[in-house]
Amino acid sequence: MSIKFYLRPALFALGMTLSFLLPAQKLNPAIEKRIDALLAKMTTEEKAGEMTQLSLDMICVGSSYNLTQPNTIDPAKLKKVIQDYHVGSILNVGTSAHTAARWQEIITEIQAEAAKSRLKIPVLYGIDAIHGVNYTLGTTLYPQPLGVAATWNPALAERLGTITAYECRASGIPWTFSPAMDLCRYPVWSRTWESFGEDVLMNKTFGLAMIKGYQGNNMGDAFHIAACMKHFTGYGAAVSGKDRTYAWIPDRELREYYLPQYEAAIKNGAMTVMINSAGFNGIPSHANKALITGILKSEWGFKGLVVSDWEDVKYLTTRHKVAATYKEAVQMAINAGIDMAMVANDLEFTQYLIESIKEGSIPMSRINDAVRRILRVKIMLGLFEKTHDPLSNYPKFGGEEFRQTSLEAAREALILAKNQDKALPLSKSSKVLVVGPTATSIRALNGGWTNTWQGELSDEVYVAKNTILEAIQAAIGADKVSYVEGANFEALTTVNDAVAVAANADVIVLCLGEQSYTEVPGTINDLTLDAPQIELAHALAKTGKPVILVLAEGRPRLIEAFEAEMKAVLIAFYPGMEGGTAIADVLFGDVNPSGKLPLTYPRYANGIVPYDYKFLEALDPATGYPGGKNKFYDPQYAFGFGLSYTNFEYKNLTVNKPAFNKNESLEISVQVTNTGGRQGQEAVQLYVSDLFASIAPSVRRLRGFQKISLQAGETRTVTFKITMQDLAFVGIDNKWVTEPGDFKAMIGELSVDFKLNKPVVKATPKKVGP
Numbered sequence: 199m200s201i202k203f204y205l206r207p208a209l210f211a212l213g214m215t216l217s218f219l220l221p222a223q224k225l226n227p228a229i230e231k232r233i234d235a236l237l238a239k240m241t242t243e244e245k246a247g248e249m250t251q252l253s254l255d256m257i258c259v260g261s262s263y264n265l266t267q268p269n270t271i272d273p274a275k276l277k278k279v280i281q282d283y284h285v286g287s288i289l290n291v292g293t294s295a296h297t298a299a300r301w302q303e304i305i306t307e308i309q310a311e312a313a314k315s316r317l318k319i320p321v322l323y324g325i326d327a328i329h330g331v332n333y334t335l336g337t338t339l340y341p342q343p344l345g346v347a348a349t350w351n352p353a354l355a356e357r358l359g360t361i362t363a364y365e366c367r368a369s370g371i372p373w374t375f376s377p378a379m380d381l382c383r384y385p386v387w388s389r390t391w392e393s394f395g396e397d398v399l400m401n402k403t404f405g406l407a408m409i410k411g412y413q414g415n416n417m418g419d420a421f422h423i424a425a426c427m428k429h430f431t432g433y434g435a436a437v438s439g440k441d442r443t444y445a446w447i448p449d450r451e452l453r454e455y456y457l458p459q460y461e462a463a464i465k466n467g468a469m470t471v472m473i474n475s476a477g478f479n480g481i482p483s484h485a486n487k488a489l490i491t492g493i494l495k496s497e498w499g500f501k502g503l504v505v506s507d508w509e510d511v512k513y514l515t516t517r518h519k520v521a522a523t524y525k526e527a528v529q530m531a532i533n534a535g536i537d538m539a540m541v542a543n544d545l546e547f548t549q550y551l552i553e554s555i556k557e558g559s560i561p562m563s564r565i566n567d568a569v570r571r572i573l574r575v576k577i578m579l580g581l582f583e584k585t586h587d588p589l590s591n592y593p594k595f596g597g598e599e600f601r602q603t604s605l606e607a608a609r610e611a612l613i614l615a616k617n618q619d620k621a622l623p624l625s626k627s628s629k630v631l632v633v634g635p636t637a638t639s640i641r642a643l644n645g646g647w648t649n650t651w652q653g654e655l656s657d658e659v660y661v662a663k664n665t666i667l668e669a670i671q672a673a674i675g676a677d678k679v680s681y682v683e684g685a686n687f688e689a690l691t692t693v694n695d696a697v698a699v700a701a702n703a704d705v706i707v708l709c710l711g712e713q714s715y716t717e718v719p720g721t722i723n724d725l726t727l728d729a730p731q732i733e734l735a736h737a738l739a740k741t742g743k744p745v746i747l748v749l750a751e752g753r754p755r756l757i758e759a760f761e762a763e764m765k766a767v768l769i770a771f772y773p774g775m776e777g778g779t780a781i782a783d784v785l786f787g788d789v790n791p792s793g794k795l796p797l798t799y800p801r802y803a804n805g806i807v808p809y810d811y812k813f814l815e816a817l818d819p820a821t822g823y824p825g826g827k828n829k830f831y832d833p834q835y836a837f838g839f840g841l842s843y844t845n846f847e848y849k850n851l852t853v854n855k856p857a858f859n860k861n862e863s864l865e866i867s868v869q870v871t872n873t874g875g876r877q878g879q880e881a882v883q884l885y886v887s888d889l890f891a892s893i894a895p896s897v898r899r900l901r902g903f904q905k906i907s908l909q910a911g912e913t914r915t916v917t918f919k920i921t922m923q924d925l926a927f928v929g930i931d932n933k934w935v936t937e938p939g940d941f942k943a944m945i946g947e948l949s950v951d952f953k954l955n956k957p958v959v960k961a962t963p964k965k966v967g968p
């Protein structure tokens with residue numbers, strides 16, 4: 199029998215790169231006493247209402263999705279929802295974004311109605327604030343999560359989360375539906391850009407950093423809010439890559455890839471979670487009792503509230519077809535462990551819930567548990583004490599300090615993926631021709647969830663912000679810049695003009711990518727960049743002028759068809775409202791790029807392989823043996839890749855001992871020198887490969903990273919401390935385990951071997967004598 203070290207999951211969940219800890223899920227007896235008193239007074243109807251979350255549309259003048267402008271609360275509807283239906287939560291935005299002052303009025307009106315109710319339980323307002331408070335006008339928007347991960351800078355991510363919390367509270371709203379901690383393993387997915395990429399450690403680290411920023415040490419204070427991890431879990435693993443479709447995830451993989459980030463967040467104080475609208479193994483997650491009640495609540499001891507995703511209780515019947523009626527769906531979801539349903543646009547849910555409780559189809563113990571969790575979050579958020587602080591308490595709202603942080607994040611999010619013949623940075627005296635559909639669009643920099651769900655209003659709302667074109671003009675003077683569209687997102691338009699104007703330019707900055715989208719409307723059937731844009735790229739490359747490709751896109755659209763013709767490639771994903779400025783800063787060398795890919799950028803539509811593939815997939819298919827050109831993992835750009843205008847040389851990768859024991863830690867150090875001519879930042883990445891294991895190991899797994907800044911000529915020793923938890927995997931029996939044996943640590947091109955020792959077995963003393 200081979201020797202294994204089984205691990206307590208809690209140990210593993212903490213991870214090695216965390217420098218902070220939020221309060222764990224401990225109950226506060228004083229809060230529980232308050233809940234006991236309230237629960238004892240609540241009627242069945244009040245409890246069912248508490249578990250209901252409605253969209254703002256339901257209390258506004260007009261009909262859902264078709265509200266009168268400007269959106270106004272209809273007092274009669276509000277009264278009905280609060281007094282007759284006892285609704286506990288309202289979400290989102292209606293049909294337009296509002297100013298912070300208007301939000302405060304809306305929240306005040308809602309809470310004033312709640313204060314008139316029998317038990318005066320405040321309403322919990324929730325909103326999608328995923329890259330800043332995107333439904334409040336005048337706030338600080340920053341890169342979308344994929345861009346945040348591309349910074350490899352969790353401390354910066356935490357600062358961004360703090361900005362959201364501040365501006366969200368300024369809007370009177372205490373709860374955001376963020377961060378998305380879905381691992382994205384198939385980047386055709388229309389929500390790829392809402393994730394932190396394909397790796398578990400990245401998702402865990404950035405998810406925790408955002409949560410720490412949102413919640414601080416006390417989510418009930420005037421500057422912090424409750425985070426909502428979503429979408430639990432496996433949402434980004436859909437077999438088809440299409441939004442809201444099924445994944446198939448074996449238990450072992452579930453535990454190794456799709457649970458650790460959530461478990462860590464819970465251990466670090468996350469108090470709300472949203473469920474995956476789809477599901478895995480044919481089980482809709484909203485009906486998955488083993489997942490919600492079993493793993494989340496029982497195994498991990500989650501004490502917060504579980505909210506459904508949009509209309510997903512009803513969808514158990516209309517989409518998933520696992521319940522014959524809406525009422526049966528209500529019973530299925532609540533019995534599985536959903537505490538609050540994001541209904542969002544009907545009152546039937548509440549009615550069916552009341553009926554089901556009265557008929558005994560849902561036990562009162564389950565209802566009390568759900569309501570207790572909701573009240574707990576409301577109390578922790580301080581909602582019983584005050585509605586919100588006055589706007590004057592938020593002097594930094596939408597101000598210069600926050601804008602600078604957004605700009606810093608946009609700059610660090612940019613990935614220089616190619617720089618042939620040092621084509622970049624460009625000289626500020628160059629004559630630049632700017633071409634392409636993303637050059638003049640703030641919408642293509644902000645992405646979805648910007649003022650509206652699909653983000654289609656960005657170009658009207660963010661007129662004061664620089665598009666890529668405007669930022670280039672500002673950087674070098676408009677007289678040196680010409681612009682020709684060449685193609686829009688649908689078709690070639692003025693490609694011949696672009697080619698003609700190129701004759702007078704020194705360089706072409708070609709801005710391609712995607713318009714904003716999210717969820718089902720962002721579905722595509724081919725990851726390849728759209729044909730008109732590819733044609734445009736070919737036409738411009740044929741002019742013989744150097745072409746610099748800038749990609750503003752939500753997922754890695756394939757560029758293999760023309761990448762070789764490009765002199766340089768700068769990947770921006772969705773960098774946010776300061777993205778145009780940040781791109782110009784990098785193009786002209788005012789900023790040295792330091793972003794690295796948080797996912798693999800595929801080369802081929804049928805070559806989608808994440809970086810942590812198995813050794814089997816590393817065989818050269820031509821020979822059947824390892825080595826040669828690995829055609830299995832042959833991406834356009836690898837996970838973790840990104841260039842700089844300076845050079846970093848890695849030397850002396852060492853371990854502090856060749857072998858370590860079970861309860862010890864191992865130090866892995868490397869010397870990094872900036873051998874180039876200017877200051878730069880570098881994300882130093884530690885990968886470890888388990889050379890032999892009972893479950894086929896990955897060729898490498900990211901086990902740590904640190905972003906450092908080095909002056910030209912400066913050397914720094916970077917040290918990673920790992921323990922056996924960092925080498926663990928989920929074994930054949932679905933338990934976390936580390937197997938002693940041989941490992942390889944890899945940083946840059948260097949590698950060093952080490953061993954985890956087998957335990958010393960004490961010899962039983964031999965009997966001496968007769």
Ligand code: BGC
Pocket residue numbers: 290326375428475507508717
């Ligand atoms: C999305 C969630 C979002 C919710 C509320 C759903 O369609 O899947 O991510 O939080 O809507 O807007």
